[in-house]
Amino acid sequence: MPVPTSKVLFRNVSILDSTGADPYPGDVLVENNRIASVGTVDPDAAAGARVIEGRGRTLMSGLCDAHTHFSWNNSADLDGLGTMPVEEHLLFCLESARTYIDSGYTMCLGAASAKERLDVVCRDAINAGRFPGPRYLANGPEIAVTGGALIPSITKFADGPEGMRKAVRELVGIGVDQIKLSMTGEEITGTLRAEDTYFSDEETAAAVAEAHRRGKRVCAHARSAESVKMCVRNKVDIIYHASFTDAEGMDMLEANKDWVFVAPGLNWLVATLYEAESFGFPQEAAEAVGYKKELEVAIEGLREMHRRGIRVLPGGDYGFAWTPHGTYARDLQHFVELLGFTPMEAIISATAWGGEIMLQPDELGKVQPGYLADLLLVDGDPLADITILQDHDRLNYIMKDGTFHKEPSTDTAPSPDPANMPATATERLVQQRA
Numbered sequence: 001m002p003v004p005t006s007k008v009l010f011r012n013v014s015i016l017d018s019t020g021a022d023p024y025p026g027d028v029l030v031e032n033n034r035i036a037s038v039g040t041v042d043p044d045a046a047a048g049a050r051v052i053e054g055r056g057r058t059l060m061s062g063l064c065d066a067h068t069h070f071s072w073n074n075s076a077d078l079d080g081l082g083t084m085p086v087e088e089h090l091l092f093c094l095e096s097a098r099t100y101i102d103s104g105y106t107m108c109l110g111a112a113s114a115k116e117r118l119d120v121v122c123r124d125a126i127n128a129g130r131f132p133g134p135r136y137l138a139n140g141p142e143i144a145v146t147g148g149a150l151i152p153s154i155t156k157f158a159d160g161p162e163g164m165r166k167a168v169r170e171l172v173g174i175g176v177d178q179i180k181l182s183m184t185g186e187e188i189t190g191t192l193r194a195e196d197t198y199f200s201d202e203e204t205a206a207a208v209a210e211a212h213r214r215g216k217r218v219c220a221h222a223r224s225a226e227s228v229k230m231c232v233r234n235k236v237d238i239i240y241h242a243s244f245t246d247a248e249g250m251d252m253l254e255a256n257k258d259w260v261f262v263a264p265g266l267n268w269l270v271a272t273l274y275e276a277e278s279f280g281f282p283q284e285a286a287e288a289v290g291y292k293k294e295l296e297v298a299i300e301g302l303r304e305m306h307r308r309g310i311r312v313l314p315g316g317d318y319g320f321a322w323t324p325h326g327t328y329a330r331d332l333q334h335f336v337e338l339l340g341f342t343p344m345e346a347i348i349s350a351t352a353w354g355g356e357i358m359l360q361p362d363e364l365g366k367v368q369p370g371y372l373a374d375l376l377l378v379d380g381d382p383l384a385d386i387t388i389l390q391d392h393d394r395l396n397y398i399m400k401d402g403t404f405h406k407e408p409s410t411d412t413a414p415s416p417d418p419a420n421m422p423a424t425a426t427e428r429l430v431q432q433r434a
Contacts, residue, residue, distance in 0.1 A: 007031050008402070009046045010377065013054030014190035015039065017042040017367040018351040023383065024360055028059055033133030034401030036371055052397065053411070058381055060104025060347065060406055061365050061402065062134075062374035063389070064354020065315030065328050066263035070096040070122055070136075072319025073112035076279035078188075079156045081114040082153020085221035088357040089115060093122045097326045100342040103404050104395045107354045107364060110139035111240065111263075111316070116309075120175045135358065135374070137177035142221065143167050143207065145287065148198030150189055150221070155182065179211045181220040181236070183227040187289040188272065188281065194294055195244055197230065204234045213249060221293070225249055232256055238357065240316065241265055243298035250301070254308045255336050259355050264302055265316020267323055269295045276322040302339050312339070313357060314350050328342040329389040336386050341352040343383045373402040377378040 008030040014023045015038060026039040029046050070093040073084060092115075100108055104252075113119040119138035126133035137410035142157040143164070158167035168179055183199045185192030192198075204220075211218045212235070219238035222231050225246040231239050234251040238261045245253065253260060273291040274283060286292070305312050314331035315433060317323055335346040356367025365373050377397035380388040388394050398406035 002331045007046065007049035008373075008399075009041065009049040009051045010375075011034070011051055012056060013152040014056055014381070015058035015335055016058050016060040016347065016383070018348055018365055019368070020348065021275075023058065023381075028367060028375075029404055030375070030399070033366060033373055034240055035192075035369055035371045035373050035375075038367055052377065053112045055397065058378040058409050059367060060335075060376050060378060060382070061351040061354075061367055061371075061377055063104050063399070064107035064109070064358065064365065065100065065105050065134075065164045065318070065330070065331075066109050066238070066261065066313035066354065066357050067111040067265050067316030068100070068108040068136075069111055069113070069317065069319045070094075070108075071118045072096075072317070072325075074319060074321060074324050075278075077282075078151050078320075079153055080397070081151060084114070086115055086118075086410075090118060093118050094125065094131050094278050096319065096325050097122055097126060097131060097136070100134050100328070101132055101398065101400060103200060103326055103328050103392060104376050104398055105328060106134050106398075106400045107358050109137050109238070109263075109315075109357055110177065112139050112142040112154075112247070114141070114262075115138055115169075116156075117174055123173075135364070135384035136398070137358065138175070139180050140171040140174060140181040141217075142175045142182040143171075143343065145198050146186075148182065148192065150182055150186045150192065158207075159203075162204050164203050164207040165210045168214070170206055170214075172211070172214045172216055176216065178217040178238070179208055179217060181209065181222075183220050183230070184223045184241075185285075186221075186223070187291055187294070187308075190289070194241075194290065195225070197226045201230055201234065204230050204236070208234045208236055228253070232260060235259075235282070237261065238263060242301065242321045243294050245301045248389075250304060252309055252414065253305060253310050257308070257310045261311050261313055261353075261358075262302075262305060264298060264312045266298070266314070266338065267330045268300070268320075268326075269298060270319035270330075270334060271320075271322045272336075275337065277281060279321045281322075299338050303415070305418060306341060306345075308337055311353050312349060312357070313353050314346070315372075320432075327390070328391075329377065329387075332386050332389060346386060367418055373399055 029037040123138040217237040335341040
């Protein structure tokens with residue numbers, strides 16, 4: 001396992017700490033795998049540290065994708081997810097994990113794997129330091145009722161309350177961190193509509209009760225209005241999509257916003273509608289089956305969720321041919337341009353709220369003393385241009401757990417004129433002591 005550098009000092013950076021405060025100039029000291037000091041760093045504490053000259057670049061938390069599929073293999077052949085041999089599929093998953101951290105994502109929540117143990121094996125390999133990747137919470141194949149599978153070859157089937165309990169137990173037995181229910185249709189299937197709900201309340205309640213009894217959370221593919229309400233009634237922890245949430249469902253989400261998360265997977269809708277033509281699904285076909293309607297309704301509903309303070313997080317369904325791995329930060333742009341988030345709000349949703357959905361709110365997602373050192377040094381200001389985070393070349397340094405995953409062999413970031421640079425808090429402290 002990589003050994004963290006004992007001390008790293010990021011000097012003269014613009015600190016975007018994900019508390020909601022405006023960025024401010026200062027220094028950040030990392031000791032071992034945690035952030036020791038932010039803003040002003042005692043020179044004695046920084047003695048012996050490796051120094052990274054920030055030159056005013058933005059230092060921020062690593063990002064979170066709240067709806068991750070390592071095993072989605074960048075293909076337009078959805079059935080191919082099931083037929084791909086497991087050996088090649090595992091290699092692809094490990095490559096996906098590396099792509100995530102290459103893209104600045106240090107936290108990922110698994111939202112279903114195409115084969116039973118792919119997510120679990122990847123998580124364990126990352127945790128053991130055998131392969132690079134983000135902090136990961138693993139899932140298994142999504143559970144669907146008979147006749148309700150989006151892609152049958154990658155689905156675990158269960159019917160009735162007892163069938164749900166059995167399926168959950170089996171997945172818990174292979175070591176997953178959460179359970180995925182596939183409750184509604186998806187228009188691209190041609191047969192299963194997004195507004196149709198295939199689970200019953202009894203089935204949902206049984207699956208959630210069994211998962212929670214065993215200390216696991218539940219997430220759900222839930223596009224229809226009824227499925228969203230079913231999720232909230234039965235304490236499904238993470239709701240994916242929620243496109244057709246109605247007024248009653250919106251009130252229920254707001255009343256339970258202290259525990260529920262929504263991760264809409266917005267880029268899937270945008271790309272499926274406008275960018276899938278070269279892969280055999282032209283815009284006319286996407287509109288004909290309802291994707292334009294769904295995108296319009298989803299945007300309106302998600303804007304209302306944001307207004308009401310419901311936690312809406314970016315990420316979702318990357319890994320299809322028209323939503324390829326490595327393009328994850330497009331969701332942040334959609335949050336700003338389509339949902340009315342400010343750039344600061346979009347970044348908080350992908351960092352501080354990422355720490356919350358990863359169950360480590362006091363350790364992940366902020367640049368604060370005591371937090372784990374998962375950090376990005378970004379060439380530019382993402383608050384001025386959120387699309388900077390899509391440019392991997394602008395992610396100059398990527399640190400996870402106090403260890404650099406990415407660092408340039410030669411740091412060519414421009415150096416501002418020192419005469420025009422304000423002294424950092426640490427430099428002022430040294431001057432005062434002198």
